Amino acid sequence: MNAPPNIDPAAAHNDVVRWLTNDTRDERFIDNIFAELCIRLQRAGIPLKRASLHLLIHHPQWLGARILWIDGAKEATITRVDYDVRQRPEFIGSPVEEIQGGVAEIRERLDAAPGRKHSVYDELRAQGLTDYVAWPVHHTLGKRHMVAFSTDHPGGFDDAHIAALLNLLPVLALVSEIRMKNRLARTLLETYVGSHAGEMILAGATRRGSGTTVRAAIMICDLRDFTRISDSWPRDDVIDLLNDYFDAMSEPIIRHGGEILKFMGDGLLAIFPLSKPTACADLLHAVTEARQAMTELNEKNRAAGTAPLNYGIGVHVGDVMYGNIGSKARLDFTVIGPAVNMASRLETLTKQLGKMVLLSRAFADLVEHDFALEHVGEHAVRGFSEPIELFAYHG
DSSP states (O other), X not given: OOOOTTXXXXXXXXXXXXXXXXXXXXXXXXXXXXXXXXXXXXXXXXXXXXXXXXXXXXXXXXXXXXXXXXXXXXXXXXXXEEGGGGGSTTTTTSHHHHHHTTOSOEEEETTSSSOXXXXXXXXXXXXXXXXXXXXXXXXXXXXXXXXXXXXXXXXXXXXXXXXXXHHHHHXXXXXXXXXXXXXXXXXXXXXXXXXXXXXXXXXXXXXXXXXXEEEEEEEXXXXXXXXXXXXXXXXXXXXXXXXXXXXXXXXXXXXXXXXXXXEETTEEEEEEETTSTTHHHHHHHHHHHHHHHHHHHHHHHHHTTOOXXXXXXXXXXXXXXXXXXXXXXXXXXXXXXXXXXXXXXXXXXXXXXXXXXXXXXHHHTTTTTTSOEEEEEEEOOTTOSSOEEEEEEOO
């Protein structure tokens, strides 16, 4: 693709750099910036056909991500890369591995024989591309990512094209690092405190004592006999067991709109805010699916010669204080209040009453017309002066 007539390529390219430097401040996502960058480079006379940005993203589930733009697209596509990719053929010997290993530039004339042998280059040749170039994108503290550009222009990129692309790299590095830091902050907050709490913290709810009163359904779950398991099992097996257990419990909670506020050793605390009319029903649907997942996990464990996991779930509804609590230097974004204490006490009673899931009367009143509940009578609850009417849910 040649430069449009009556446009100075150098001036057009400078406009791209100026845009990338000054006019992307209000765009949160690097994939949108990258797609717009590629389109602007085309308009500036760079014969770009395909471009990709490869980032290490430090996510709990994903090692990295590839942002891919193809000629004619207004948006880029994002492909996440899992942690075992480094053992797979598509990574071994690839440009990404070479760049991460310290190579400063990769240039491959795709229309020249014999050429390098790798599936990446085979794919590009099959698309009719003639030239490929890749460079590291340097972030602070030695973080090293990669950007690659391809063309189908006869003769490939010329020296002016390469110089123009190289001139972009420092600005692209700064712009992409800012977005990655922002995304990393969000990812860490979502991972450690939950999505809603993370949004509140990013919005400025960071002062000790700051918070709000929320009416919510509260769910507390705890494993049985975990002390015995942790004392007698190998450490790695205990960690695997906990991860499997938390997966079984957590995924249905998140799927049905709940928010897990914390993991407490072998227990978890989750809320379903009543701002959503179906919150209480959503909680019980999550419990049903979690119990099914635990049944499947126990069957797998039994086949492996491992004893099944037992657990209890306590559920209540009420007002909770939702916010920052802790020392001057170390805060916890959580919920507190009598309603949370009640849910915790009900979870403790599950073992005494031989019921896996116990609900308070206050919660049962909101769902008993839609779910089959077993009335188990009134029981004394530690810390509360009056007996509490309880119901069991069998899912």
